[in-house]
Amino acid sequence: MTFVACNSSADISGQLEGVNKEGIKVYLIKPETLRNVAASYLGKVIDSATVDSKGKFQFYNLPKTKEPVLLELALQQSNNAPNYLETENLNASNYMPILWQIGKPLKISAKLDEFQNSFSIKKPSEINKALLDLRDIKKKAYETYLAGKQWQFEDGSELLEKEHAILQYQTELIEFANKTQYLMPAMVALRWVSLENDYERVPEFLVNQCNKWKQKQPNHPWVNELCKKSDASNLPVLIGDKFPNLKVPMITKDTLTLNKLLGDKLTIIDVWASWCAPCRKENREVLVPIWDEYNDQGLQIIAYGLESDEASWKAAVERDGADRWSNASDLQGDETSFLKKIRLQTIPANFILDGNGVVIAKNMHGKALMDLVKSQMNL
Known part of the structure; x- marks a missing residue:
């Protein structure tokens, strides 16, 4: 007592x-x-x-x-x-x-x-004031992007809309963490970005935070924990990385390396599945128009399907008009080695590569993807 x-x-x-x-x-x-x-x-x-x-x-x-x-x-x-x-x-x-x-x-x-x-x-001290400022940023971002929002998931068609709203919310917290000079507020922001401790969609954020704080406080145990989690072996291929030149089995029964398939100016590597409703919607409403407008200007699309049934895969490719571009799958579902090699777990996912195969953007969808392709092709 x-x-x-x-x-x-x-x-x-x-x-x-x-x-x-x-x-x-x-x-x-x-x-x-x-x-x-x-x-x-x-x-x-x-x-x-x-x-x-x-x-x-x-x-x-x-x-x-x-x-x-x-x-x-x-x-x-x-x-x-x-x-x-x-x-x-x-x-x-x-x-x-x-x-x-x-x-x-x-x-x-x-x-x-x-x-x-x-x-x-x-x-409050300067650090506690930073924590209170972070709280205010989180509150405003939540009310702006997430509070009261209703998404319909019966067919999965609004999954990407929800993911985009979550990313907008996370971006506000990421910007705070990148700007603050105080370690603890940055670490709270990092945890608030993903309470599930899942940073697959924002791995560059982890890398940036590790690089920042290992310079400022290299001996802090939380910095060491952060940097261990941000090791490249734990994260998907990052923006700025060259995409691995993997061998992939094509729908035509050939096996080719990705480098042989790249577009002269831009390549979209699309990771999808015939059973993924937002993937199918993206095929029809986004990728087909992009392909039709820019393929003859140096755009390529390589779609890797997480498929286990060949007939369903081929039927979806044909029905969506995705037979315009290159399609690959080893028909091992989500157990495919392709996912393991690029350290990816969640679809829909995509990687946008420049003419040298370097990732310049990731997980862009809908109008954002169309605008990005337009701007890159007009450079």
Whole structure:
């Protein structure tokens, strides 16, 4: 038991608005690894405080390390685990990351039912101000791109629309991480970009963050963790890489190397499947018009199908008009070595290559892809 003198000041004290019941607690959580940040159930609970009838709470038992440390305050109104974090409904997030440093007490305030979104600190340090700015960026991006959006997935046709909205949301957080001079706010942004810890669609972001922070703080364990995750062997082919010159079995029964198929000016390597509704829509509405307009100007399309049934594959190619361009598949479904060699797991996916086979863009779809091709072909 810790005894505290009546006149001692709390290391962290808070005031909650809207308290109308008993049993509300706030917990202090210490993420011990980068993976633990913003991850429900993974952070280490180091202290707790009961909110009184006036909405006040206090913490006295904080880490005694000289170095600043990232902590999370988590508000629990029910029987949830102390380190449960609401990560599904971002408007109802019950936690907030803060930077704690010995000798610098924090006075915070927040609303009971809008804990993260209303969270404030009296006279915050520059780093805590950066965390609050990041929270505001996340809130605005969520409300702009994701909140209240409804996508229809019966036929999968709106999957790409949802993915584009998620990417727009992520881009706001990525820009913050790329600009900030503070490690911990950057790491929180990185985790908020993908709470699932899946960066397949934005691997260049991981690489950029590793390169940035290994220069600034090369010995920090979270930087080491980040750089391990951003190793090229863990990521899909990156923008700026030369696409591997793989041998692929063609629909014509030939086996060719990709370099023999590249266009003089531009090549789209499209990874698709006959059972993938958004892929089929992209074939008909985007790739066919692109091909018809630019093929004779040096554009090539190479479509690799994740197929296991040859008849279904060929029927889809013909029905979509995709027989205009080169088609390949080893008919091993998603177990194909092609995916493993380019370290890809999710479709639809594409890589846009220049005349030398270097990736200049990835995962562009719809009008964005058509505009990119137009601009590149007119260079």
